[in-house]
Amino acid sequence: MPHADSALVPETITTKAEFWAHTYSQLDALLDSDQRNWVTNLSNASSLIYNSLLAFPAHFGNGQRGVNWCGFYLDSPLFPLSSKSKPVSSRLLLGPFNGKPACQYINTAPGKARGVCADSFLQRRTVVVTDVESYPGHIACDGETRSEIVCPLILSSDGDNTSRVLGVLDLDCLAVEAFDDEDKAGLEKIADQLVKACDW
Numbered sequence: 644m645p646h647a648d649s650a651l652v653p654e655t656i657t658t659k660a661e662f663w664a665h666t667y668s669q670l671d672a673l674l675d676s677d678q679r680n681w682v683t684n685l686s687n688a689s690s691l692i693y694n695s696l697l698a699f700p701a702h703f704g705n706g707q708r709g710v711n712w713c714g715f716y717l718d719s720p721l722f723p724l725s726s727k728s729k730p731v732s733s734r735l736l737l738g739p740f741n742g743k744p745a746c747q748y749i750n751t752a753p754g755k756a757r758g759v760c761a762d763s764f765l766q767r768r769t770v771v772v773t774d775v776e777s778y779p780g781h782i783a784c785d786g787e788t789r790s791e792i793v794c795p796l797i798l799s800s801d802g803d804n805t806s807r808v809l810g811v812l813d814l815d816c817l818a819v820e821a822f823d824d825e826d827k828a829g830l831e832k833i834a835d836q837l838v839k840a841c842d843w
Contacts, residue, residue: 663829714740717810
């Protein structure tokens with residue numbers, strides 16, 4: 644099967660729960676156990692989720708407009724530094740995505756952090772925003788975005804109770820109230836799948 648066919652959604656899938664289970668299984672097939680580079684895996688993941696959502700109009704209801712951005716913001720220490728770069732902590736950097744150009748980085752420093760991605764990263768929880776215009780500190784990379792869901796990527800350490808937030812998975816939509824608890828459950832499962840499939 645060509646890799647592009649992974650984003651096809653069969654007509655037999657009619658619910659969000661079925662959609663996310665299908666997307667999870669398609670991503671599982673794309674994640675090669677011998678290839679654990681996070682850039683490669685997150686690139687395929689953002690493309691798969693984005694294009695699968697576009698192929699599943701039932702997700703957003705009749706007449707609703709669909710997803711317009713899907714991608715990742717990652718903790719800056721994950722990125723290699725050039726000889727001219729200075730290390731900057733408290734910052735999420737733009738990672739693999741699909742959609743229009745986006746913010747290069749998001750500040751996560753105490754007192755300066757703002758936006759849905761920073762909140763999800765710092766609070767270590769998924770944030771569902773039904774209307775971005777009513778969300779305090781929302782960062783508008785695309786003025787057409789009306790709702791958003793952001794899920795943290797959490798790496799748990801073996802043998803102890805410590806964990807590290809690596810970054811976030813961010814989805815934007817052109818319709819208000821596009822995302823709900825079913826999307827939250829589906830994306831959290833995919834976020835965990837990706838964390839386990841990559842070397843960080």
